[in-house]
Every structure is written in structure tokens, then in C-alpha cells.
Amino acid sequence: MSIDLKTIKHISKLSRISVDEKRAEKLAGDLNSIFDFIEKLNELKTDNVEPLTSVAETTLKLRSDEVKSKNIREQIIKNSPQDNEDYFVVPKVIE
Amino acid sequence: MSDITKQSLTELVKNIRNKKLSSTDITKAFIDRSEKSKELNVYITEDFTSALDKAKKFDQKPNLDLKLPGIPMAVKDLFCTKDVKTTAGSKILNNFVPTYESTVTDNIWKEGAILLGKLNCDEFAMGSSNETSFFGNVQNPIDKNLVPGGSSGGSASAVAGQLTPITIGTDTGGSIRQPASFTGTVGLKPTYGSCSRYGIVAFASSLDQAGPMAQNVKDCALLQEVISTYDLKDSTSIDFKRNQYSKELTNNIKGKKIGIPKEYRVDGMPKEIEDLWQKGIQYVKDCGAETIDISLPHTSYALPTYYIVAPAEASSNLARYDGVKYGFRAKGENLIDMYEKTRSEGFGAEVQRRIMIGTYVLSSGYYDAYYLKAQKVRKLIKNDFDEAYKKVDAILTPSTPSSAFKIGEKTNDPVSMYLNDIFTVPVNLAGLPGISIPAGHDSKGYPLGLQIIGKAFDEQNILNIAFAMEEKINFKNKITDWWIK
Numbered sequence: 001m002s003i004d005l006k007t008i009k010h011i012s013k014l015s016r017i018s019v020d021e022k023r024a025e026k027l028a029g030d031l032n033s034i035f036d037f038i039e040k041l042n043e044l045k046t047d048n049v050e051p052l053t054s055v056a057e058t059t060l061k062l063r064s065d066e067v068k069s070k071n072i073r074e075q076i077i078k079n080s081p082q083d084n085e086d087y088f089v090v091p092k093v094i095e
Numbered sequence: 096m097s098d099i100t101k102q103s104l105t106e107l108v109k110n111i112r113n114k115k116l117s118s119t120d121i122t123k124a125f126i127d128r129s130e131k132s133k134e135l136n137v138y139i140t141e142d143f144t145s146a147l148d149k150a151k152k153f154d155q156k157p158n159l160d161l162k163l164p165g166i167p168m169a170v171k172d173l174f175c176t177k178d179v180k181t182t183a184g185s186k187i188l189n190n191f192v193p194t195y196e197s198t199v200t201d202n203i204w205k206e207g208a209i210l211l212g213k214l215n216c217d218e219f220a221m222g223s224s225n226e227t228s229f230f231g232n233v234q235n236p237i238d239k240n241l242v243p244g245g246s247s248g249g250s251a252s253a254v255a256g257q258l259t260p261i262t263i264g265t266d267t268g269g270s271i272r273q274p275a276s277f278t279g280t281v282g283l284k285p286t287y288g289s290c291s292r293y294g295i296v297a298f299a300s301s302l303d304q305a306g307p308m309a310q311n312v313k314d315c316a317l318l319q320e321v322i323s324t325y326d327l328k329d330s331t332s333i334d335f336k337r338n339q340y341s342k343e344l345t346n347n348i349k350g351k352k353i354g355i356p357k358e359y360r361v362d363g364m365p366k367e368i369e370d371l372w373q374k375g376i377q378y379v380k381d382c383g384a385e386t387i388d389i390s391l392p393h394t395s396y397a398l399p400t401y402y403i404v405a406p407a408e409a410s411s412n413l414a415r416y417d418g419v420k421y422g423f424r425a426k427g428e429n430l431i432d433m434y435e436k437t438r439s440e441g442f443g444a445e446v447q448r449r450i451m452i453g454t455y456v457l458s459s460g461y462y463d464a465y466y467l468k469a470q471k472v473r474k475l476i477k478n479d480f481d482e483a484y485k486k487v488d489a490i491l492t493p494s495t496p497s498s499a500f501k502i503g504e505k506t507n508d509p510v511s512m513y514l515n516d517i518f519t520v521p522v523n524l525a526g527l528p529g530i531s532i533p534a535g536h537d538s539k540g541y542p543l544g545l546q547i548i549g550k551a552f553d554e555q556n557i558l559n560i561a562f563a564m565e566e567k568i569n570f571k572n573k574i575t576d577w578w579i580k
Contacts, residue, residue, distance in 0.1 A: 008451075015410060015454040016417070017447055018435035030448055030509055031455070037510050038399045041468055044475070051470030052477055054301060055526025055551075056288045060330055075194035079421035088419050091430050 003031045099124035100257040104166065104314035107260055111157070111164050118157070118165025118209065121260075122150035125167050125211060129258045134578040135234045137249040137258060139172045140180045140213040149209045161207030162321050169259040171250045172213035173220055174200045174305070175294040179210065183296040184218040184228040184246075187416050187423045187441030197294025198329070199263060199305045199322045206321045211259055215249030218443045219413065220270055220298045222246050223515040224505065227445040232502055235278055236574050237541055241499045244274030244515075250308050251278040255572060261309045261318050265295060267302045268401055269495075269519025272531035275308055276494035276544025279533040279572035281315045281561070282308045284519075286551045287526035288333030291326035299408035300331075302401075302523045310572075312532065312562045317341035319554060338555045346563040349383035353560070354487035358394035359518060361496060367537045368493045375491055375534055375545045375564065382563040387487055391479040396472050397521040398513060403456050403469035404524070409446075410453025416441065448509065477525040484550050489557055492518050494531040494544035518546060528554045532561045533570040540573055 008028050012019040019027065073086070082089040099121055102110070110116040126143045146167055153165040175181050175193035182188045196204075204210070217227040225233040225248025233248045235241040236256035243252040247264025251274030254262055264271040266284035275282030283306045290305040297303065307318035320340045326332040355376060360369065376386050418424035418437030425440045427433030442450070456465035483490065496517055505512045522529040528551070531544040545564070549557035 003455075007455075011451045011455050011458070014458060015450050016414075016431070016434045016438055017442065017450065018432075018439040019447075027448065027451060031452060033510055034402060034448075034452060034513075037513075038402055038465070040399045041396060041403075041472055044393075044396060044472060046468060046471035046475070049471040049474050051467055052474035053470060054331070055477065055524075056331055056333055058288075058333055061327075061334070063327060072194075076420075078194055079191055081418060081422070081424035090419055091427060091433050093430050 003028055003035065100128045102260070103310050104260045104317060107166060108164060112159050118150040118153040119147065121165065122146050122167040122209060125259060129211070131579045132256055132258055135236060135252050135256055136231050137215055137233055137253045137256070138169070138212045139182055139184070139215050139230045139249070142179055142210050142212045146209050146211050153207065153209070158207060162317065163203065163206040163208035165207055165209065166260060167209045167211045168203070168261050169211040169214050169253055170200055170262060171216050171247050171264045173216055173265050173296045174263065175296070176200055176210060176213065179213065181213065181296070182230070183220070184216045184230060185442065185446070186229040189229070189423055191421050193294070195294060198291035198324070198326045199295070202322050202324055203263070214253055214262065217246035217248065218446050219296065219409070220246040220265055220267055221409070221445050221449055223269070223273060223512050225249065226502065226506055227443055229443060234578065235499055236578070237278060237499065239577060240502050241541070242277065242502050244277035244499060246270040247274050247308065251275055251280055251282070254278070254280045254308050254310060255574065261307065261314055263305055263318070263322060264308050265303055265305050266523065267298050267405060268523050269516040271306045271308060272494050272519050272529055272544070272546060273515060275531040276533070276542065277499035279542030279570065280308055280310060281312055281530065281532050282306065283315050283319055283530045283554070283558070284522065284528060285319065285323060285554055286528045288331055289323045289528070289552070289554065291324065291329040291332050293326055293328035297412040299405040300412060301408060302405060312558060312565050313341060313344060315530070316344050316558045335552050340555055340558055343555055344562050345559050346382070346566055348379070348560050348563045351384040351489065351560065352487040353379050353384050353386045354389035354483050354490040355386050356389050356391045356394065356483070356490060356492060358391050359492045361517060364496050368496060368543065371535050371543050371545065372493050378564050378567040379491060379560065381567055384560070386491070389483045389487060389490070391483060391521070393472065393475045393479050394521055397476055397524055398517055400469045400472045400476065400524060401520045402452065402513060403465050404473060406449040406453035407457050407466050408453070410450045410457065413446070413450055473524050476521055480525045480527060488550070489560055490548040492546045492548065494518060494546040498537045498539065498541035498543055522548050527551055528557055530557050530561050532565055532568070533572065534568050535570070536573070542572065
């Protein structure tokens with residue numbers, strides 16, 4: 001398989017990482033060599049194999065749905081690049 | 096006492112308990128040595144002033160019953176530490192100061208240890224050489240311009256260079272065991288679910304595990320005893336009977352059955368590694384254990400599987416870095432432009448590469464071909480181990496296919512970098528515990544490690560085997576202090 005520049009642009013959009021032409025070419029090269037390596041999996045027949053989603057063979061424990069952290073608004077906002085004390089501030093979304 | 100930093104954790108604890116040393120003595124000694132060791136670049140954040148204050152406070156009212164009484168230590172900068180900057184080696188978290196503590200570090204402080212600072216690592220733990228860190232590469236104390244391995248490279252160098260008596264790292268595909276092997280130190284990756292992931296910057300959630308790194312097996316066992324707890328804050332934490340690993344440690348491994356998997360004899364593996372492995376086999380036999388040839392037929396599919404599963408999970412975990420809630424933000428013309436520029440400027444090249452691989456394998460039309468396929472192969476890899484463990488108690492392999500390489504040697508070829516983790520990755524995919532112990536040197540004098548892989552939750556057994564082998568191997572790390580002027 002081959003990942004072309006158009007695909008790189010598409011992935012870049014999906015992953016919200018802007019990529020200029022030069023970076024896109026480098027990425028296409030890197031991703032192609034990585035996917036060549038990954039293609040090895042196609043040697044295996046896996047039609048009747050159950051996918052492994054978790055190595056832990058235990059069921060998740062249930063707990064009651066209680067609020068444990070109270071009044072932590074300040075802590076949550078503390079690391080934000082821009083806020084107005086109560087809210088995170090982002091560039092204007094609606095014109 | 097200039098030799099304080101040479102002492103193992105076990106010796107330091109003993110000397111504190113019988114009052115030969117104070118916490119202040121020990122903390123000062125490690126800080127002094129760290130100050131002289133800037134060239135290694137192991138620290139991202141130093142917390143020395145606060146460490147000395149805590150040591151003095153400890154000495155005023157020492158609680159000697161704790162497991163790590165007044166012991167100073169630095170930790171990988173992937174663990175959130177309350178009020179101390181936590182960067183994950185990334186520009187995007189360059190200014191992030193957590194308002195909470197990870198469970199693993201919380202366990203450590205509760206047992207009396209004192210934070211020295213935060214250690215360098217590959218960005219978001221994605222790397223095998225510590226060269227992807229935004230804060231620069233780390234020098235291996237073994238030799239100048241040699242990588243310490245990664246991603247817990249700062250942690251490995253700090254232990255090998257005696258800048259901290261013990262440390263903790265994280266291991267997603269080999270990030271504790273490979274750097275331990277490259278620096279002549281001991282590193283344990285516990286069973287998935289043994290140590291809480293709460294408060295650890297997430298990379299690949301189904302693979303990530305925290306674990307201890309130390310100068311010897313006993314120290315590693317003691318630290319594992321402290322960090323491994325059941326935690327409701329991590330939904331994948333497992334409630335099983337945890338041992339008193341250091342107290343129950345024994346070198347009696349008579350009659351243990353140790354598997355030798357033929358698939359780990361890979362093409363192009365240096366003869367030195369094969370020789371080391373043979374020596375390891377002899378050592379376990381000398382200890383009274385029995386070795387049995389086994390097969391793990393899907394071993395060669397582990398790395399391709401890993402490079403689908405780990406980036407897929409990473410692309411999802413790293414979606415949270417959007418320049419809104421915390422971390423770095425770039426200026427943008429609108430919201431989307433801000434997101435795209437923040438992530439483009441905030442993440443380094445390797446992290447971007449992996450997010451893109453992950454996004455691609457999860458994207459519409461490719462999910463079945465890549466992600467689902469990888470999950471199925473992951474099952475086959477786990478089945479291999481389940482089958483093997485019907486016949487053996489543990490498995491012995493080399494830790495890495497080579498000794499440490501030079502800084503810059505593999506940075507332009509991602510696949511050759513990934514191949515470093517060929518012996519460690521299958522263990523993460525199967526969720527098993529694995530420990531790397533130093534077992535010899537290559538012709539250049541660089542350390543080489545052997546890995547012991549255990550059954551799930553059988554940390555005690557692999558620690559015992561490692562402990563017995565350690566006695567036979569009698570490894571001496573060749574540290575010349577070349578960086579101290």
C-alpha cells in the first residue's frame with residue numbers, strides 16, 4: 001500500500017495537526033515505511049480469532065456514582081492558557 | 096560521607112534505621128552529586144530546596160517504621176506530582192502544574208520518601224532513546240554520546256549515575272526494561288493492573304504500567320511492594336493478593352522450570368547477545384532450575400501489532416491536548432486553526448507521527464483492516480504465552496537485541512528504532528510482568544541485560560529468579576564519572 005500526500009492531508013485534518021508541504025512529504029515517507037512493516041500481519045489468517053480488547057480477565061468493579069471532589073473549579077481552571085475565572089476562553093466560534 | 100550515593104536503597108534504609116545517617120545527609124549527598132552532573136541532562140525539574148526542607152523535617156521526627164524512611168528519590172516526569180511541574184517531556188505540557196498526585200507517587204511519599212525532582216523522558220514516553228524529549232537528549236553514564244535507552248532514559252541514567260538511589264519509570268513497550276538494560280540497572284515492568292495508572296500521563300492505556308528501577312533486585316522488590324496497590328481511581332486496577340516482595344524474596348529457585356523461546360533468536364542478532372543468553376541459561380541451571388525449549392510462534396508479529404495498537408490508543412489519549420484546558424496554546428485565526436497550530440507546534444515529530452498512524456488505523460474504512468486485525472493478533476500472542484505457561488514457570492530471553500547505541504544513530508529511521516523493543520513488546524501485549532537484570536558486557540564494555548518474563552501476577556517468582564541469577568552473575572557496572580569535572 002502507499003500513503004500519498006492527499007491521505008496525509010486527510011489524516012492531518014482528522015488529527016487536528018496542521019502540516020505544511022515539506023512535513024507532509026517527510027510524513028508520507030515515514031508512514032509508508034512503517035506501514036510496509038505493519039503489513040506483515042496479513043500473513044496471518046485471523047477469521048476465527050476473537051479480538052483481545054483487555055488483557056485483564058476480570059470484570060470491571062461497580063461503585064456507587066457519588067461526587068467525591070467538591071468545589072475544585074479553581075483547580076480545574078488553574079492551568080488553562082486563557083480563562084475568565086469561571087470559564088475556559090477560546091477564539092470566537094459563532095459570528 | 097562521599098560514598099553515600101554509592102549505597103543501595105537497602106543499605107541506605109539500614110543506615111537511617113540504625114541512625115548512622117540522617118535523611119538530610121543522604122538528601123544532601125544526592126543533591127551535591129546531581130549538581131555536578133548537569134551534563135547528563137537527567138532532570139527536567141529539580142526540587143532540591145523543597146527536598147532538603149522535607150529531609151530536615153523528617154529528621155526532627157523520624158518515623159523509622161516506614162518502608163522508605165527519609166529516602167530521597169527522583170521520578171520520571173510522566174507522573175503527576177501535586178504543585179510540581181509535570182511535562183511528559185513535551186512542549187505542550189511545558190507549563191503544566193498538576194493540582195493532584197498520581198497514586199503511585201502518593202504511595203511512595205506515604206512510605207517516607209522525598210521527591211528530588213522530575214526526570215527526563217521521551218516525549219509522552221514515545222521513544223527508545225530519550226531523543227524525542229523536548230528538553231534534549233540524556234547522556235548514558237556508561238559512555239559519552241551514548242543513549243540511555245527510552246522512554247525512561249532519564250530514570251535509568253539517574254540510577255546508573257547514582258543521582259537517585261531508586262526511581263520509577265513507565266513501560267508501554269519496553270520503556271523500563273530497555274533503558275535498564277542499556278545502563279546496567281534493574282527494571283521491572285509489573286503485570287498490567289498491578290500499579291495504578293491514575294495520575295500518569297497516558298500513552299497507550301491498555302499497555303501502560305509503572306514500575307521500579309534500581310541498582311539491584313532487592314531494591315526493586317522493595318519499591319514494587321510500595322507502589323503496587325489496588326486503586327479505585329483506575330478502573331483497570333486489579334484487586335489481587337500482593338506479596339511482601341522484598342520480605343519474601345529468596346534465591347531458592349530449585350526445580351523451577353524456565354522456558355527458552357526459540358523465536359527470540361532473531362536474524363542479525365549479535366553473537367554477544369546469543370552468548371549472554373547461553374550464559375544466562377547456565378546460571379539458572381547452576382541455581383538448580385531446569386530449562387525447557389519452548390515456542391512462542393507469533394513473536395515476530397508482536398512489533399507490527401504494537402505499532403497499530405499503541406498509536407491508536409495514543410491518538411485517542413492525546414486528543415485532549417487542544418490548547419484549551421491546560422498546556423501550551425498557539426495563536427489561531429479561529430478555534431479550529433488554534434487547535435491545529437497548538438498541536439502542530441506543541442507536539443514533536445515522533446508524537447505527531449504516532450498520532451497520525453493511530454488516526455489512520457482508526458479512520459473510517461481502515462478500522463477492520465488494521466485495528467481489529469491487530470487486536471486479533473494480540474490474542475494469538477497472548478495465547479502463545481498461555482500455552483507456554485502450561486509447561487514452564489517463567490521465560491528467559493535477552494532484554495534487547497543490542498547494547499546501547501550512539502546518540503543520533505537511529506533517529507532518521509523510525510523502523511530501526513522500533514526494532515529495539517522486539518523482545519520487550521510481546522510482554523506488554525500479553526499484560527505480563529517482566530524484569531531486566533544486567534548480565535554482562537559487550538566487547539565495548541557496554542552493559543547487556545537479560546529478561547525474565549513471568550505469569551500474570553507472579554512478580555514474586557521472577558524477582559526470585561532475578562535475585563538468584565544476580566548472585567551468580569555478580570555484575571559490576573563500569574561507571575567512570577566521566578561527566579564530573
